[in-house]
Amino acid sequence: MHAFYADHFVLPLPSGHRFPMAKYARLRERLATELPEVALHEALPASDGELALVHTPAYIDAIAHGTLAPALQREIGFPWSPAMAERARRSVGATLQAARRVMAQGGGLAANLAGGTHHAYADKGGGFCVFNDFAVAARLMQAEHLRRHGPRAPLQVAIVDLDVHQGNGTARIFANDASVFTLSLHGAKNFPFRKEPSDLDVELPDGARDDEYLHALDLALDELERRFEPGLVLYLAGADPHEGDRLGRLKLSFDGLEARDRRVMGWAARRGLPLVFAMGGGYGHDLEATVQVQVNTYRVALEHERRWQAQAVRSATTPAGMRWHNARP
Structure with a gap:
């Protein structure tokens, strides 16, 4: 299974900043040691043209050159620097490479070790999100699918956002787009305090535990299937619903x-859908607890990737149209 990273582009954050930048390098270290079947690749930066599938040219230029208005820079939550701009591009690029991988091979899973930057709008960022990687990936995969297959079978994309915070930027970007279904399962009273309507929003009370959360998720996936037929799933597997998270306010266990x-x-695999996942938020009191949630996500993904690859091998080695003559009863 292939995963893409950009953790060596480290933002020069001020002392005491609450964003846990160290978690990305730590996740890569643990995957390399504990799950060597995950093939790790340095992410390429997203181009201006790729970003412009979603973001306005003025915003892309302002991030590139550090000319964003101070109030909008504060809304992102990071001070501007060349490293910030480069990391933002590569965070999007990691999701684009993962999406191209699963679409090219016709299924399976691939990942971005960061990403899930769902608070970014077309013309501004927010909540530690500069560019919206899932939105750009959805648009680019649709464009590439159109070039290959023509307009008769457009690619529909489901975004399953299970970060503890609502994906407001993603919801706004696709508000009037029937080709992308946005599902967000999040804390009702958590950030952002002004939420945007997704295609399906499921709000959970503070303190919700495993059973309540999983029941709500089952109902949400059933509703997604009833209303939409995706050809690609983008899954934001946030670690911040964990009970040890500083910002999460939910009480999910490992x-x-x-x-x-x-x-x-499993929902995607049973339907033969390619799936890309990104890690989203995670702000544990204990950094290792946040990383453990994410390592566990990769363990589950590897199980599904092994099954998909085994099925792909079986399909490739079975001649098309094989017929058995004089078969034994």
């Missing part, structure tokens, strides 16, 4: 979050 991942990945 087992509950693993069950969450199994539900989403």
Whole structure:
């Protein structure tokens, strides 16, 4: 299974900043040691043209040159620097490479070790999100699918956002787009305090635990299937619903979050859908707890990737149109 990273582009954050930048390098270290079947690749930067499938040229230029208005820079939550601009492009690029991988091979899973930057709008960022990687990936995969297959079978994309915070930027970008279904399962009273309507929003009370969360997720996936037929799934597997998260306000256990991942990945696998996942938020009091949630997500993904690859081998080695003559009864 292929995963893409950009953790060596480290933002020079001020002392005491609450964003846990170290978690990305730590996740890569643990995957390399514990899950060597995950093939790790340095992410390429997204181009201006790719970003412009979603973001306005003026915003792309302002991020590139550090000319964003101070109030809008504060809304992102990071001070501007060349490293910030480069990391933002590569965070999008990682999701684009993962999406191209699963679309080219016709299924399976691939990942971005960061990403899930769902608070970014077309013309502004917010909540530690500069560019919206899932939105750009959805648009680019649709464009590439159109070039290959023509307009008769447009690609429909389901975005399953299970970060604890609502995906407001993603919801706004696709508000009037029937080809992308946005599902967000999040804390009702958590950031952002002004939410945008997704195609399906499921709000959970503070303190919600495993059973309540998983029941809500089951109902949401059933509703998604009833209303939409995707050809690609983008899954935001946030670690911040964990009970040890500083900003999450939910009470999911490690087992509950693993069950969450199994539900989403199993749902996609049973339907033969390629799936890309990104890690989204995670702000644990204990950094290792946040990273453990994410490592567990990769363990589940590897199980599904192995099954998909085995099925692909069986399909490739069975001659098309094979007929058995004089078969034994």
